[in-house]
Amino acid sequence: MNSADILIGIDAGTSVIKSVAFDTRGRQIAVASVRNEYRTGAGGMATQDMVRTWCDCAQSLRVLAEKVPGLAERTLAVSVTAQGDGTWLVDAENRAFTDAWIWLDARAAPTVRDLNGSYLSRKRFEATGTGLNACQQGSQLAHMAKHEPALLARADCAMHCKDWLYLNLTGVRATDPSEACFTFGNFRTRRYEDSVIEALGLTAHRSLLPDIVDGSQVAHPLSVEAARMTGLKAGTPVSLAYVDMVMTALGAGVHTGEEGVACSVIGSTGVHMRSVAADRVYLNPEGTGYVIALPIPGRVTQVQSNMAATLNLDWLLNLAADLLTSAGLTSNLSDLVPKVDQWLAQSPTGQLLYHPYISEAGERGPFVDAHARASFVGLSYQHRFPDLVRAVVEGLGMAMRDCYNAMGPLPNELRLSGGAARSPQIRAILAASLGASVRVSAREEAGAAGAAMMAAVANGIYDSMDACIADWVSPLLGDVEAAKAELTSRYSDLFTEYREVRESLSGVWGRLVSQQHPSSSEYSKSQVSDSDQRSASELKGAKE
Structure with a gap:
């Protein structure tokens, strides 16, 4: 008799890797977290040790086994998602030979400028x-081809973070x-497109791109070596989830x-998404944002993302x-976060303007400007x-x-996720900003749940x-709160x-x-410190 009754979703973020156990109807059973690390350096460098990331992923599964009795025998399937963008190179033997360039890496900025002028x-x-x-991987590979050709000469496959973890779990490239098409393909066909690869100047490196696999339809078996490292059978x-x-x-x-429904994740960054039919996508004149395939036939997400959200707070x-x-009054960020609703209640509406571009990387949505900076407008002596x-x-x-303006019509309903969504005052402000009703999901680990859902269907x-x-x-969606x-x-x-x-x-x-x-006319620094990733303003609930 098959006793398997658990689905595991792995969500490998930039600074935390989580493995989460769910039952087959979506109830969260347990979560295990292991801190991941990345390094920053001159010129906007931001890298991650690939072997360490895989070892941290395996450790998170071993920790999960300590929390869930009989996990190996009870696991029906596993699915893995991870941080998006970045470049994770392997050689012909599927070995990492250099650190990954992650999504925070800004070294390709001059190459992006040149490519956007094409x-x-x-x-x-x-x-x-x-x-x-x-x-993005396309920009980073183009930059490597021009400035670090030795890397691409040694590389045999260019992967993203989740792809690298999937390779280690299954041995399959x-x-x-989702990532294949918003970087190198066409969101309508869900295949690579030669004209896109040509536009990136990467035609000679086309062989680096792995096969595209839909993890809601195809799974591969956990390898013997991965079983030894993770403690699973x-x-x-194992399913490869979307980004x-x-x-x-x-x-x-x-x-x-x-x-007319949209979803915003208000954490350190702000990610704003809506699900639309692929044939109804609005492509803005500025050429910004993302269109990312959903694991649903004919549906995509349109995405715009602010570089900093609660980091401003x-x-x-x-x-x-x-x-x-x-x-002389001892205080820290954690002490002050609970007072935010109180301060909001004490202040009148719409008296000042604030542009929330506090990140040193500037802004990326709905416009791209590495020099964008935050500011208050309208201050007077009376303001407190x-x-x-x-x-x-x-x-x-x-x-x-x-x-949302850059993605077409404003939504009628906004589903909120992230720690800031727990504040009634903040929810009311965000709802009124769009003129949309708001609902909050009770789902604690939405990313891992989304990955596990892929395995459930597969x-x-x-x-x-x-x-x-x-x-x-x-x-799990809460009551409707009208604007x-x-x-x-x-x-x-x-x-x-x-x-x-x-x-x-x-x-x-x-x-x-x-x-x-x-000293730097090309200054476009893109670094987020580890302390930023753990910021208390995420109110102990936002995704890392």
């Missing part, structure tokens, strides 16, 4: 639906339709069958903590700290609306992803002012950055 740039965008930036089916952004959206409710609260400490807190949160709402527990969503996602009409009206006016100021400041940002960093 006459083929718009054609590439119309196929992929995705704006080119330095974090593969990538999934050899032969256990973590899409898996998180899937688990949090981006697609439950209704039109971290900055302000850390500033307050520093002032309190200097006055609660007014600044409200302005920062309203700025997050304006940035979110800016992103192994016949459900005959379709829509059927799986009905059990795993819809029941307040008077707040919506004020924020509609505020957004007009927000955009006007944002567009007028673009030239100023560049001049300020060049003055701050006179």
Whole structure:
């Protein structure tokens, strides 16, 4: 008799790798987390040890086994997702010979500028639906081809993080339709497209790209070596899930069958997504954002992502903590986070403008500007700290609306995920910023759940992803919270002012950055510290 009753979803983030056990109807049983590390360096370098990342992944499964009795015998299937973008190279023997360039790496920025100036740039965008930036594998491979050809001469396959972990779990080289197509293919066909590869200048390196495999339809057995390292049984089916952004959206409710629904993850960064039919995608004139396939026939997610979301709140609260400490009053970020709702309640609506571009990497959605910087507009002597807190949160709402504007019509309903969604005041501000109702998912580990859902469909527990969503996602969505009409009206006016100021400041940002960093005319630093990744403003709940 088969006693297998557990699905494991692996979610390998930039700084934390999680393995999560679910029962076959989506109930979370246990989670195991292992910290992952990355290094930053000169010129925007951000790399990760590939072997260490695999070992950390295997360790997370061993830790999970300590929490779930009989895990190996009870595991029906495993699925793996991970951080998106980046370049994970292997040689002909499937061995890592260099550190991975991860999504935070900015070394390819000059190459992106050159590629975006090509006459083929718009054609590439119309196929992929995705704006080119330095974090993507296509940009990074193009940069390596020009500046570090020895790397590509030794490489036999270019993978993403989840692909690398899948290789170690199964011995199979593969990538999934989501990352393959927003980087090198066409979101309509879910296949590589030669014109895109040509636009990136990578025709000579086409052989580096692995086969595309849909993990909701195909699984491969866990290898004997991987079984030894993880403690699971050899032969256990393993699915290659889609990229973590899409898996998180899937688990949090981006697609439950209704039109006009969107999903935003408000954590250190802000990720804004909507599910649309592939033939109804809006490709904006600026050529920004992502179009990423969903594991549902004919459906994709349109994505725009802010470089910094709650990091803006971290900055302000850390500033307050520093002032309190200097006055002899011991305080830190964790002490101040619970007071945010109180400060929001004390401040009037829409009195200040704040542009939340606090990241040193500038902004990437819905516009790309490495020099973009945060600012308050409209300060007077009468304003106090609660007014600044409200302005920062309203700025997050304006940035979110800016992103959804670039994807077509504003949504009617917003599903929120991330730690900030736990705040009633923040939810109300975000809802009114879009004029949309809000629902919050009770799903704790949405990314791992999305991955496990892939395995559930691949192994016949459900005959379709829509059927799986009905059990795993819809029941966990909270009550509808309607946007307040008077707040919506004020924020509609505020957004007009927000955009006007944002567009007028673009030239100023560049001049300020060049003055701050006179030795580097190409300054476009893209580094997020490990402490940022663990920021307390994620309210102990957002995805790392």
